[in-house]
Amino acid sequence: MISQYLGFDSDYIIIGLAALVLILIILMIINVVQMSKLKKSYKIFMKGKNAKNLEDTLIKRLNQVDDLINANSANEKNIKTLFQNMQRTYQxxxxxxxxxxxxxxxxxxxxxxxxxxxxxxxxxxxxxxxxxxxxxxxxxxxxxxxxxxxxxxxxxxxxxxxxxxxxx
Known part of the structure; x- marks a missing residue:
């Protein structure tokens, strides 16, 4: 009834919907493949680790970064002091x-x-x-x-x- 009112043949609507379903199926397959790759990467990343171990590892690395920042600041201060002292030495x-x-x-x-x-x-x-x-x-x-x-x-x-x- 609607198809007669709009002037379309119902065959064209069915073909259009079938094409839309086919495109959606292809997109779903692509999505499933990408999700599978993501799960595989996640399993490799988490292999041998649980959430607590991963958290501990991250905290340890962040503490090491903090230690490096502090050591760098101390080194800069020591270099400045050495440079000032060298100005008074016989060179x-x-x-x-x-x-x-x-x-x-x-x-x-x-x-x-x-x-x-x-x-x-x-x-x-x-x-x-x-x-x-x-x-x-x-x-x-x-x-x-x-x-x-x-x-x-x-x-x-x-x-x-x-x-x-x-x-x-």
Whole structure:
């Protein structure tokens, strides 16, 4: 009666509904296959584990992550402290060996410059003679000395600062 009112033949409606049922059956089969794969993956994931064991494993891993975060923070703090301490240590060195007197041989005298990153430090000059060894120290501030430096001391200072362009 409705088909006559709308002007359709009932055969077309039945064919359309059969096609719709066929599409739905195909979608259901695809859904069943995907669900089967999901169950298989779930069984592999849960194999040998119950919910309590899985929860314990997750809690253990989260605690390990927290421990790693805390260790990383401690490492960053220690690195910062080490970097600050390194600014005050002697990092640069220049050494020049020489003969203080013409009659002495073997280059037993030396000038040793020790500087920090800001070129502050000292120069030790040890002069070896037949009577003994005399040592002198001169303070270095910003790569300069208030006291006049000998040629060997200046060369040691230049070596420590990386300035090897002095005439010998």
């Amino acid at each position: 640069k060195m220049g050494l020049v060996k020489y003969d203080a007197f013409n009659e002495m041989g073997g280059k037993l005298s030396f000038s040793l410059a020790m500087l920090d990153v800001k070129n502050n430090g000292f120069i030790i000059n040890a002069m070896h003679t037949r009577e003994g060894c005399y040592t002198y120290i001169k303070e270095i501030i910003d790569g300069n000395s208030v006291i006049v430096l000998s040629g060997e001391e200046q060369e040691a200072l230049n070596n420590a600062m990386g300035e090897n362009n002095i005439a010998k």
